[in-house]
Structure formats: C-alpha cells, structure tokens
Amino acid sequence: MSIEVKDVTKRFGDFVALEDVTVSIPTGRLTALLGPSGGGKSTLLRVIAGLESADAGSVEIEGIDATRLPPQKRNVGFVFQHYAAFKHMTVAKNVAFGLEIRKKPKDEVADRVHELLELVHLDQFAHRLPSQLSGGQRQRMALARALAVEPSVLLLDEPFGALDAKVRKELRDWLRRLHDEVHVTTVFVTHDQEEALEVSDEIVVINNGRVEQVGTPDELYDEPANDFVMSFLGEVTTLGGRVIRPHDIEVSSAPLVVGAVEGTVSRVLRIGFEVKLTVLTLDGEAVQVQLTRPLAAALGVREGVTVWLSPVAGATVMPARPSRPAATQLTTVS
Numbered sequence: 001m002s003i004e005v006k007d008v009t010k011r012f013g014d015f016v017a018l019e020d021v022t023v024s025i026p027t028g029r030l031t032a033l034l035g036p037s038g039g040g041k042s043t044l045l046r047v048i049a050g051l052e053s054a055d056a057g058s059v060e061i062e063g064i065d066a067t068r069l070p071p072q073k074r075n076v077g078f079v080f081q082h083y084a085a086f087k088h089m090t091v092a093k094n095v096a097f098g099l100e101i102r103k104k105p106k107d108e109v110a111d112r113v114h115e116l117l118e119l120v121h122l123d124q125f126a127h128r129l130p131s132q133l134s135g136g137q138r139q140r141m142a143l144a145r146a147l148a149v150e151p152s153v154l155l156l157d158e159p160f161g162a163l164d165a166k167v168r169k170e171l172r173d174w175l176r177r178l179h180d181e182v183h184v185t186t187v188f189v190t191h192d193q194e195e196a197l198e199v200s201d202e203i204v205v206i207n208n209g210r211v212e213q214v215g216t217p218d219e220l221y222d223e224p225a226n227d228f229v230m231s232f233l234g235e236v237t238t239l240g241g242r243v244i245r246p247h248d249i250e251v252s253s254a255p256l257v258v259g260a261v262e263g264t265v266s267r268v269l270r271i272g273f274e275v276k277l278t279v280l281t282l283d284g285e286a287v288q289v290q291l292t293r294p295l296a297a298a299l300g301v302r303e304g305v306t307v308w309l310s311p312v313a314g315a316t317v318m319p320a321r322p323s324r325p326a327a328t329q330l331t332t333v334s
C-alpha cells in the first residue's frame, strides 16, 4: 500500500471533521475520495499532504511514517481546484519551477519540461503566460508542474471542479489516460459520483467524517455497504419500505409475482430512451420507476392505470436507514 492512514481524527474547535479514519490507498492506482460536501474529503487529503496535522492517528507514505513530516518532505504533488500559477512566468517556467529550485542541470530541466508539456498536450503553449490559457489548460499545466518533481503520490483536490461540465468530462477522460501512462499513485477528491465511477480504480466513500466504504466502482455499485453508499452512487427509490434502484423494479399490468406491490401511475416522464414513472402505492409510497421506451410502450403505461411492482431478479435492495449501522443489511433478490 502506498498510503496508510490509521485512526486519524481531526477536529476544528469542537467540530469533528474526521473521526477515527483508517484507510489504505494502493500503490499506482487512481483512488477517488467521494462524498457529499462537508463530509471531510479535503481534510483527509490535506492531512495526507501534511497541510493539516491530525489530532490523533498516523499517516504512512511509501512505508515512511509521515505523520510529523512537513509537506515538502513528503514527496507529494498537489493540485487544487483554483490553481495558483506564477502569473508573470511562462507555462514552461511554471512547470520548470520545482526542478530549478532543486538546482537540476539546465539541459535536464529543459528535457523534462518538454516531456511533461507533451504529456499534458501543452507543448505548443510553452511560451504563453498562464492568463493566456483556458481553465482546462491551466489545470493541465498544474498537473505537469506537480508531476515535474516526480512525486511518489499525486493529490488532487477537485482539480476540475471550477470548470464547465463539458471541459470537466474531457479532462476526466484525459486524467484517466494520463494515469495509465504514468501510473503515479493518485488520490483525487470529488463529490461527483459519475466522475468517481468513470475515472477511478478504487473509491473511498466519506460522509460525516467517517469512511462508509472502500472498494472498486463495481464493488460499491453491486454491494453497497449501506443505503447511504447506495443512494450516493446513483438514483434510488423505496418500494415496500426498502431502498432499491428505479431501474431494478419490474412493472406488470397484473399481479404476477407473490408480494408485488399494487399502485397507480401518477406521472409519466419521457426523456429520450428512458421513461420515468411515479407510481403511488396503496400504502401511500411514491415509487420512482425507470423503464425503457419500448418496454413502457409494450406495457401501455399511462397516468391513471393500475400496475404491480416487484424487484427484478438480482436487484440490490436494503432496508431504508432509520439508524446506522445495525439496520443496513444488503439483500440480493434471487
């Protein structure tokens, strides 16, 4: 493991931002810290970087106890959402900065900067000033600068958070490809589940200062540890008091399955290939259901018709959480 965080607690005054967090981050992988705003993702990243010191617990980086090391001795590269470039220096100079203060030979610096700018596809902009770059290009420059000093770990705090959706999507694909080329252990913070699922090898779900679950995107999606993780990784609804994904509900026009829940279609929304239904059950539950357009047409669903709902085979369902964690038990319908 590249990073071992053990029993870390971090308080700001009376507020507990991280509570007894233990997590192992594997070498050479792209790991996302995912969770809602205020959950403690950035604080954990900053504790790993040494920008915040933990009140209790330890941080090991590549086998070295880094708990008391200052950031510059941890061999980590850091990129923030709003990257502060040296405005008066060219892109190439910005990337070269870390190497020059380490007094590397001029030729070596020039070669490395060229190589890095090629890697982040900015070689044609080497002589521009940061203000002459787009937001996405600036973040790529920031990544090149962080990579210049060959950190053992790259820490990214919502690196694409300030950019518009389209550029964000491009950069996330680009980050994945970049990581496949350089394989540096990378930890990035995001509150966007789609970004985490698409880009990362491993996801750490953080909520209320605690780790809810660690796993691959598939593990988290197929076997969420609790209803929080399940609901954070995609849309969920409730059927008969249990949490289920809207596309995991089977709709029929007759009670074909024992235990199927009867209800009336109260709303039909057609969005491209998808049809979203709201079904009001006899118990007063408003169940959200997602169907394909052909299936909805075949069933003849429209507002006011009576339908029966049941989980499809293999659906992930779990009790809605009144309190945690005793009430959260994963069930797979067979």
Ligand SMILES: Nc1ncnc2c1ncn2[C@@H]1O[C@H](COP(=O)(O)OP(=O)(O)OP(=O)(O)O)[C@@H](O)[C@H]1O
Pocket (backbone or CB within 6 Å): 012, 015, 017, 035, 036, 037, 038, 039, 040, 041, 042, 043, 044, 189, 191
């Ligand atoms: N320097 C600080 N002083 C006081 N409280 C802080 C400080 N830094 C963070 N916090 C609090 O700790 C909690 C966790 O913050 P953190 O930035 O780690 O959350 P986050 O999950 O990264 O959220 P976001 O996605 O909004 O950045 C928040 O409630 C925040 O207000």
